[in-house]
Amino acid sequence: MSRKIYMILSILLIATVMLAACGAPATEAPPAATEEPAATEPTEAPAATEAPAATEAPAGEPVTITWWHITTKDPGLSDWQKMADDYMAEHPNVTIEITVLENEAFKTKLTTVMQSGDPPDIFQSWGGGGFNQQVEAGLLRDITADLEADSAWRDSFAPGALGVYSYQGKNYGVPWDMGMVGFWYNKALFEQAGIDSPPATWTEFLEDVQKLKDAGITPIAIGEGDKWPGMHFWNYLATRLCGQEKFEAAMARTGSFTDPCFVEAGVKLQELVALEPFQEGFLGAVHDDMQAAFGNGKAAMELSGQWAPSTSKANSADQQGLGENLGLFGFPAVEGGAGAGTDVVGGGNGFAIGKNAEPEAIDFVKYLTSVENQTIIAANGSGIPVVKGAETGLTDPNMLTVQETFAAADYFQLYYDQFLPPATGSVLNDSVQGLFAGTLTPEEVAQAVEDSVAQETQ
């Protein structure tokens, strides 16, 4: 008999354990439940004070906005937090949950939530091919009507920058930073090598690289382990050689990436690689290594975007960077190329709006891209503002140069690896690394890109 009792007790025990296990999601609910009161609490608080609630727009239902950004370092990190805090103080019914992620981690995590069809309300975007695919999959919210409804907001953006976050004439996000890639250089090292003025043509550029080498200076820092820093070279050479027309034809499939001008871009890059201008171990170096080498004055140049001053400073040993010695010149014109020397390759950062975003999320983005907040971003060097009037925040002469060069360009090309469908962008990055390592020929690179575009656009 005792055995039977023993048996029943065992089964009961297991049953309890299992029930507890099944109950796990239920026990997770209380934290969610405790969050909700937390969200409603602020709405009650103003109700107690009454006055502010009356002057503000009527406090609505509690809303939680999820926001993922990749600004992991100050001052940008604190600026975003402060803007969110200020907004929440003004709108007590809104809770903004910020998730800060490192660039690569962000991409991975975003992919996961995208597959489950549950994107954050507001998240980092660079526009281009990946953004377009998100639109096609119905994961982003069409905000064209919101922009129409507030034309002052819409017209405040630089049109080229706003266009990066549109697809087939509809808007799914807004920019907050837009800049360009160019050669950042160390004025002191250039002087040391006897170079009076930055090179204007590719031939002059190669001569200057040789001069720097002769003076015992590493001419160029690059983090080719990350691949995209080298892609910018090929990207610019192709933009200079092929121009807007041939690139767009190749994308529209009326032309081809095997066009001689794309092959020539690889040949020109080989000319540069043959001079061995890069720092020791550049094939394994990452972007931070490149910024550190440049920021520490160990290399005379780097081809980098508008983030170069802040990241080279942050990665330098003394946290000071190059200071006064930092200069910028545009990618040199290439003799005989179809593109103009003023054409610009660049890109920037924006906010994509997830498909589940509430109107409050759009209102918050409007707040984030207000002239005041854009001026703060500009003043702290976190980005180049895209809203008219905010450029007054730019105090750094180099940033002003970026903004002016960008504004003067007739043809603005988003970075190829961003503009192309993600698969092709990755093929391009991988292939160009082969050019730097000498394992691929210019023809093979052009062919690889062509094959991938053909496959992705079929």
Place this chain on the structure above:
Amino acid sequence: MGFVALVGATKPGKKSRHMQQLPAIPDVLKLKRVSGAPRQLQDTLLIALFLLPALILFLLFVIYPIFRSIYFSMFDWNGLGPAVDFVGLQNFKDILTDKVFLKATSNVLLIIIFSVGAQLPLALALAVMVGRDLPGRGIFRTIFFMPYVLSEINVAIMWMLLYNPDPDRGLLNALVVSLGGETIGWLSSTNLVLFSIFIALTWKYFGFHMLLYLAGLQNIPQELEEAATIDGANSFQNFYYITLPLLGSTIRTSVYLSVLGSIQQFILVWIMTKGGPVNASETLATYMYRFGFVRFQLGYGSAVAIYMFLLCLIFSLIYQRLTRQPDYLTGL
């Protein structure tokens, strides 16, 4: 439930005799041997109940995803929205003709050969040393085991810093330069990169295998070695003819874990080199990740995952069959 009923129904009868013999306090060992329908049914039910929670998790998070992978591997799919572009076995064909995949496979084979040929003997040698009456062996054991406790990400970043090509930032190159050498591109040379990664892998994992061997050594009765010593065996003969054969089952386990770990190696490689430069350190796992989560060709990535799964499965089956030798100690 069909499983339970089936097993429970196999052996009827004999119940009454055994039921009467049951002691008041159930002896777990004795209960096992008792057979009879109701008892056996009860036992099976009990076992099934105990297994159920783990089984549900296993089915949900291991078996189901494998079948999903097989399904997705037959599509050209970018992960956004449903998979609709059916391509059959095209992904599998494309993989086999991709030079990078072949490179990744050969890299994995190299890592396996290095691991089994160098990392495990090192671990065994250290285990034998710290398993004996070495003064301060407790400290050595702790030190040797410490790398295994660190997370792989920390280890990868630490070795990246050590390998930094700039002598002002990387310790190893600082040493090389101070000794009058040229800086070495540990992670940037296509010839050296796999070797550099292997060093980091060894540093991370030898402690784990050492621990396995230590546990195995503890099971070997000292009398055997003593007897051999009395019979005139030297320490090498002692190790070769007694310790090594008696460690057989431990070594088999250790090799097994090491090979499977090598096939699946990802974190260290991805963080240190992303499989580069130009695919020189590509492994099957980084190749899979590149297609799955960098190029977002999830169908193709799934197909790579299926290849990896098959590779592990085939290896496991062959290995189990080949190494089915009796254990000298337990006779199992």
